[in-house]
Amino acid sequence: RLTGRGNTTNLEQLLLSKPDLIVDAGSTRQTFAELADRVQSQTGIPYALLDGRLSAVAQGYTLLGELTGRQERAALLARYTADTLRTVRERVARAPAQPRVYYARGPEGLETGLGGSINVEIFEALGIRHVAAGLQGGLATVSMEQVLAWDPEVIVTIDQTFAQTVRSNPLWRSVSAVKTGRVHLSPKLPFGWIDFPPSVNRLPGLWWLGSKVFPALFPEDLSVITRDFYKLFYQVDLNAEQVQRVLAGRD
Structure with missing residues (x-):
C-alpha cells in the first residue's frame, strides 16, 4: 500500500527499485486521486490510478495496455472481463425468483x-x-x-x-x-x-x-x-x- 489507511510501502525503498510506473487499482475518489498526486510529486514516478469498479475493469486494461505497450495482451484480458460480465448478467436476468x-x-x-x-x-x-x-x-x-x-x-x-x-x-x-x-x-x-x-x-x-x-x-x-x-x-x-x-x- 502506498496510499490510504494502513500504508505498508516506504517511499525511499520504492525509489531504490527505480520503477518506471506506479499502477494503482481501486477507488478514484478525490481523496485517493490527491494521494496519488502527492506520491507522484514526491517520487517523480508517473502514477496511474485505475478505476477498480467491475464495470470499469475492461477499460482499465485497455488503458494499462497503452501505458505499458502491451496492447495485445491487454485486449485479451479486457475481452475476457467484458464477456464474463455480460454472460453472468444475462444468466441472472433469466432467474425466476430472487433469494434473499x-x-x-x-x-x-x-x-x-x-x-x-x-x-x-x-x-x-x-x-x-x-x-x-x-x-x-x-x-x-x-x-x-x-x-x-x-x-x-x-x-x-x-x-x-x-x-x-x-x-x-x-x-x-x-x-x-x-x-x-x-x-x-x-x-x-x-x-x-x-x-x-x-x-x-x-x-x-x-x-x-x-x-x-x-x-x-x-x-x-x-x-x-x-x-x-x-x-x-x-x-x-x-x-x-x-x-x-x-x-x-x-x-
Whole structure:
C-alpha cells in the first residue's frame, strides 16, 4: 500500500527499485486521486490510478495496455472481463425468483456492506438484491435482530471462523440459510473473490457467487473456471490440489 489507511510501502525503498510506473487499482475518489498526486510529486514516478469498479475493469486494461505497450495482451484480458460480465448478467436476468442474500463479514457475521458500497458491488453487478441494499453506505455493523428480520435464504461470508461456527451458534440456527445449509465461504487466494481488493480478482467470484445463489443457472465446473482464470490473469498453472484449496476458501 502506498496510499490510504494502513500504508505498508516506504517511499525511499520504492525509489531504490527505480520503477518506471506506479499502477494503482481501486477507488478514484478525490481523496485517493490527491494521494496519488502527492506520491507522484514526491517520487517523480508517473502514477496511474485505475478505476477498480467491475464495470470499469475492461477499460482499465485497455488503458494499462497503452501505458505499458502491451496492447495485445491487454485486449485479451479486457475481452475476457467484458464477456464474463455480460454472460453472468444475462444468466441472472433469466432467474425466476430472487433469494434473499446476506453478506456476512467478521467472526460474528454481523458486519456487512450496505447498498452502493464497493463491498457489495459484486452482488449488484450480478443483479442480486442483498438484504442490506435498502440501507445506503459502506461497511456497517448490524444487530442479530436485524438479521433475523431479514431471514436470508443464502449467506455468503469471507470469514472462516464464522463459516465454521455459524451452524452450531444458537443465535443463527433459526435463519433460513443456516437451516438449509446455504452458508458459503468465498475463495480468497491470492486475493478475495468478493470485495477486496476492488479489482479484477473478483471476476471468478462472479461465477462462484452465481453458482451459490442460482445453482441451476450456473452449471459450469468451477475448477475449470478457476484454473483458466489463474492461468490467463496470474500466469500460474494450478494443480488439482491447489484448485481445491482455493475453492475451499482457506488462507
